[in-house]
Amino acid sequence: MIVVVGCAAAFALGLYAILTRRDLIGILVGAELMLGAANVQLVSFALLGGADPAVASAFALIILVTAAAEAAIGLALVVTAYRAGRRSQIDEFAEVTG
């Protein structure tokens, strides 16, 4: 129970970071926090018997890999964006619309 509430709190914290932080790095950290929270949640459900441990671990692994890729690409984008215009705050990118 504590684990579930803790995970939800961490997830909400990550979302809050994404929605409120101005700097790109902070937003990426928020996203990582959400992914991690979801991961812990999955594994804890498997341990508590709510889900098949094999399925849960498979999902956890996929999320880990996705999170790694996301971090790599996200950081690369942040670095590229910074190099292109010395910008690192999200509201500086408002003109990049489709």
Place this chain on the structure above:
Amino acid sequence: MTALWLVVVPVVVALVIAAAGRRPVRFTRWLALIGPALATFAGVQALLGAEPAGHGGAAAEATGVAADWLSAASGSIEIGLAIDPLAAVMLVVVGVVAGMVVIFSVGYMAEDRSQARYFALLSAFTAAMSMLVLSTSLVGLFVAWELVGACSYLLIGFWFTKPSAARAAIKAFLVTRIGDVGLLLALALLWRETGVLSIAGVLEAAPALAPATITTVALLLFVGAAGKSAQFPLHIWLPDAMEGPTPVSALIHAATMVAAGVFLLARTAPLFDLSETARLVVLIVGTVTALGAATVAVTQTDIKRVLAYSTISQLGFMFAALGAGAWVAAMFHLVTHAAFKSLLFLASGSVIHGSGTQDLHEMGGLGKAMPLTAVTWAIGVAALAGLPPLAGFFSKDAVIDAVWVHAPAAGVALFVASALTALYAARATRLAFTGEFRGSGHPHESPAVMTAPLVVLATAAVALGAASWWFADLFGGHAGLAVPIAVASTAIAVVAALAGWRLFGAGPAADERVAGALGGLWRAARSAYGIDALAMRAAGGIERVSATIAERFDRRIVDGAVNGVAWLARRIGREFNELQSGEGQLYAALVGAGAVLLVSLALWLGR
């Protein structure tokens, strides 16, 4: 199998002529004779071997082919071709007239650059007409019916660069289409009521039908026949059809295609025997047409228009006979009329060829310049007027006799019509062939290739009267002459012809004198009682109304829908454009809100 070849061979010939094109046309145009020759040969052969069979014949089975055109759970639609005596008579008519027309055309169309198309179409028409008369089912007949209509359209509009010819072709096509719809409806009704469409099957099943159904079917068939055979009020296309080459008028618009309506009603005569009402309608329409068209023919100055109204009038005689139940008399008149009217058309073609004009007022004195044409023309008009012992005398006698016995009032009207026939025949002859030439240039006799067919057809116009007995033998009905009627009609014809000869001295002055004496009556007849103008105005009105409706529908509904969709898309786009601000965190907030919404929705619904 013979029957099949009669249709296939002319089609192949038509394709060959068309494919060979312009260069070898001096040779290929003679190929167009193959179809007519085959038809004549097959027709004569069938007639020589024919048993006196009355209506239809079992002898047909041997020469026929049949197949299921379409099979369905509710039955199958059979098509077939077979030669029975009625078809054989028509085959001979089609074959002889088409053959003569082809020969005549070799001379008449010698200068034309599109001859290959012309002769190919003549051959195609022969095929379609053969199919029409040979068909054992109404479906096959209907297909051929449309095919001859198409050939007629193409040949009326043969000189399609002339706007009046193109217009006339379209008019002929559209007006006959009204009749064709009637025929198609008759077929649909028969299919629903009897489940068969073979002619024999329909006639067999007909007596079991409700009287109202029989009357409806008969009247719808008559609408089809009236369209094709130019009966009032669907006659308006035939005078305009004279825009086509004159030999075409002789073949299609005098002898064969326009007689198809008469043939159809003769084929289905037993059906009409079952409906007094339908026959009465046919009788009235036929009589009105015979009388009305004859009066118009008196006043026309275009030699082809005189003949066109004369044709309408004579077809009216045939329908009057059909209405009186005398289909044998109608068929006999069809045959003799085919001979003398195609003769008259070809002679008028020769006249036009020799004098360079179609206007009777510009002719005159052609008797001296074109003796052979004049003599054959004289035989033709004498037969048309019903002077003994020519063919028209016998057939008109048979027709008037039948109608007289059936309905004396209609008989009187036909007597008047035949008096008018003699009158306009005399007038046209007088204006064209006597007196002095009033046109420009020097009229000359046509070459032998054109006069030879005239001689052949003139012989037929003289001799066919003798076929009266043989006709009665073949189809039943009484042979020979109804003497009182014959005497009366001869007297009327002679008096009217003499009156016409005296009244219409050479030249337009005589016309004006008579016109002055008759005043409004002449003018009304001259404009064909304004029926054409009225029909054109009505058609114009319908066109305008439907065009307005279509235009409104197009602008309001179609354009409205398109513009409405575009407006909606633009509006929605503009509204949602506001959302796309480029602020990533707003997007993220919306995604989060959406996720919350979806999850709570799922929880709430899954409860």
